[in-house]
Amino acid sequence: MIQRVVLSEQVKEELLDGIMSGRFKPGDRLVESQIAKRMGISQSPVREALRDLVAMRFVEVEPHKGARVRKMDDREVVEVYPVRARLEELAGQMAVERAQAHIDDLERAVDKMGRAFRDRDARTMAHWDVRFHRTILEAADNRILLETWNSLMIEARTYLTLSNLMVRRPDVDLTPWHHPIIDAIRSGDPGRCGAEMRKHVEDIGSVMREAVAEGTLDATQAEAHDSNPLRREAKVG
Amino acid sequence: MIQRVVLSEQVKEELLDGIMSGRFKPGDRLVESQIAKRMGISQSPVREALRDLVAMRFVEVEPHKGARVRKMDDREVVEVYPVRARLEELAGQMAVERAQAHIDDLERAVDKMGRAFRDRDARTMAHWDVRFHRTILEAADNRILLETWNSLMIEARTYLTLSNLMVRRPDVDLTPWHHPIIDAIRSGDPGRCGAEMRKHVEDIGSVMREAVAEGTLDATQAEAHDSNPLRREAKVG
DNA sequence: ATATAAACGCTAATCGATAATCGTTGGATG
DNA sequence: CATCCAACGATTATCGATTAGCGTTTATAT
Numbered sequence: 001m002i003q004r005v006v007l008s009e010q011v012k013e014e015l016l017d018g019i020m021s022g023r024f025k026p027g028d029r030l031v032e033s034q035i036a037k038r039m040g041i042s043q044s045p046v047r048e049a050l051r052d053l054v055a056m057r058f059v060e061v062e063p064h065k066g067a068r069v070r071k072m073d074d075r076e077v078v079e080v081y082p083v084r085a086r087l088e089e090l091a092g093q094m095a096v097e098r099a100q101a102h103i104d105d106l107e108r109a110v111d112k113m114g115r116a117f118r119d120r121d122a123r124t125m126a127h128w129d130v131r132f133h134r135t136i137l138e139a140a141d142n143r144i145l146l147e148t149w150n151s152l153m154i155e156a157r158t159y160l161t162l163s164n165l166m167v168r169r170p171d172v173d174l175t176p177w178h179h180p181i182i183d184a185i186r187s188g189d190p191g192r193c194g195a196e197m198r199k200h201v202e203d204i205g206s207v208m209r210e211a212v213a214e215g216t217l218d219a220t221q222a223e224a225h226d227s228n229p230l231r232r233e234a235k236v237g
Numbered sequence: 238m239i240q241r242v243v244l245s246e247q248v249k250e251e252l253l254d255g256i257m258s259g260r261f262k263p264g265d266r267l268v269e270s271q272i273a274k275r276m277g278i279s280q281s282p283v284r285e286a287l288r289d290l291v292a293m294r295f296v297e298v299e300p301h302k303g304a305r306v307r308k309m310d311d312r313e314v315v316e317v318y319p320v321r322a323r324l325e326e327l328a329g330q331m332a333v334e335r336a337q338a339h340i341d342d343l344e345r346a347v348d349k350m351g352r353a354f355r356d357r358d359a360r361t362m363a364h365w366d367v368r369f370h371r372t373i374l375e376a377a378d379n380r381i382l383l384e385t386w387n388s389l390m391i392e393a394r395t396y397l398t399l400s401n402l403m404v405r406r407p408d409v410d411l412t413p414w415h416h417p418i419i420d421a422i423r424s425g426d427p428g429r430c431g432a433e434m435r436k437h438v439e440d441i442g443s444v445m446r447e448a449v450a451e452g453t454l455d456a457t458q459a460e461a462h463d464s465n466p467l468r469r470e471a472k473v474g
Numbered sequence: 475a476t477a478t479a480a481a482c483g484c485t486a487a488t489c490g491a492t493a494a495t496c497g498t499t500g501g502a503t504g
Numbered sequence: 505c506a507t508c509c510a511a512c513g514a515t516t517a518t519c520g521a522t523t524a525g526c527g528t529t530t531a532t533a534t
Contacts, residue, residue, distance in 0.1 A: 083382050086326065301487075480529105487522100487525090
């Protein structure tokens with residue numbers, strides 16, 4: 001069997017895609033042996049992939065009990081925004097100068113986001129939304145900052161946010177919220193840019209706080225999760 | 238063989254202790270088979286432990302080449318402080334109220350820190366220093382914030398900082414730098430507390446920038462690392 | 475002496491099998 | 505009928521062995 005990269009890496013990608021696409025829903029069990037059989041490999045690489053996903057916080061395992069897709073509880077959904085806000089504030093301040101060269105990228109991302117909104121395609125929208133933010137994070141040119149931000153599972157969370165919003169407030173489009181940031185970058189003022197970034201993220205945080213208050217998150221997120229194992233026990237493989 | 242926790246977890250602790258204590262130095266190879274043999278177990282749990290440590294960024298692996306203790310390069314040493322500063326600023330703001338109940342803990346930590354300084358014991362000093370900060374992070378009562386902060390390997394970095402400083406500026410004691418934070422908490426003013434936290438971390442960042450500029454970090458850190466494998470190839474096991 | 479190629483040794487990556495552990499099910503007992 | 509306990513089935517955790525990849529060294533030729 002010819003392979004360009006290590007198997008565990010391929011498995012990780014596969015599972016990640018499954019989680020991000022919603023094929024595996026929060027609470028679904030990820031049984032090593034079943035995944036291994038389905039992919040025609042042994043358990044070891046699957047196990048390693050799962051461990052990686054645990055580190056990335058997409059999956060949780062209990063020793064001797066197994067792995068399941070992690071459910072973001074309400075608390076966590078809300079708690080991430082203050083953290084993100086401060087990180088992106090810093091990024092905005094640091095990035096202003098270097099981001100000038102990427103204004104085209106940023107505008108294109110916003111454009112794609114708008115199209116995706118009109119297509120009611122939350123997944124694509126999340127993709128470009130994250131791309132927008134990541135562009136600025138990268139321009140900040142601080143590896144630790146970027147890695148820290150990446151560790152927050154922004155893409156998965158953004159997808160959740162947007163798909164929830166698309167159901168709950170079908171007419172609200174977050175796309176234009178990005179324009180003040182681009183303007184701030186154009187102005188070249190680090191303080192302003194940081195402030196806009198922070199405000200932007202905090203505003204999204206407010207939106208999510210509403211969603212949690214209304215209790216619409218679970219519905220959007222996990223039809224899958226059910227604490228009663230007799231009624232539903234998702235087996236994936 | 239009776240065991241209370243999974244083997245891979247024990248291995249992880251063992252290796253972590255080795256890294257933190259400096260028994261394994263940056264650049265040292267961590268050979269699965271040798272560690273396994275030394276601990277009298279098979280390679281699998283060792284492998285898993287290494288993967289975990291990679292996720293924690295204490296170790297790096299190249300496919301088919303193996304694992305080695307990760308070296309913090311100068312850039313990374315400096316880059317972490319702005320990030321930490323913003324996270325702790327947020328923590329300070331959020332924690333003010335709840336931290337009131339922990340002022341005793343904070344003062345005790347500072348006290349222990351001071352004693353450790355007089356004993357020239359950088360390791361203990363780092364321990365209590367981190368404990369001080371972690372107390373505030375926990376009081377902020379935001380799991381994501383705490384996890385994010387934890388992911389920055391603060392303890393290892395602080396140890397590096399303090400042991401470097403102890404050599405380079407034997408008379409400089411960072412302990413009193415913590416008092417303004419305690420005062421700020423006493424005042425109950427979130428803005429002030431956040432500001433003090435941020436300033437504190439940024440000040441330490443400045444100290445480390447100096448260290449890097451003077452090029453004294455490598456000496457403190459890794460006598461071990463040597464890019465020429467013919468001259469030195471650390472084998473651990 | 476230098477450059478190129480083949481072969482070797484070391485180590486990680488993967489495999490297939492076994493042991494350990496958990497939750498449940500079914501039966502025995504009161 | 506309710507309760508406790510033992511055995512079972514499912515799944516993970518670990519093992520020992522095999523396969524594959526990389527780096528170096530040795531062999532060969534120029």
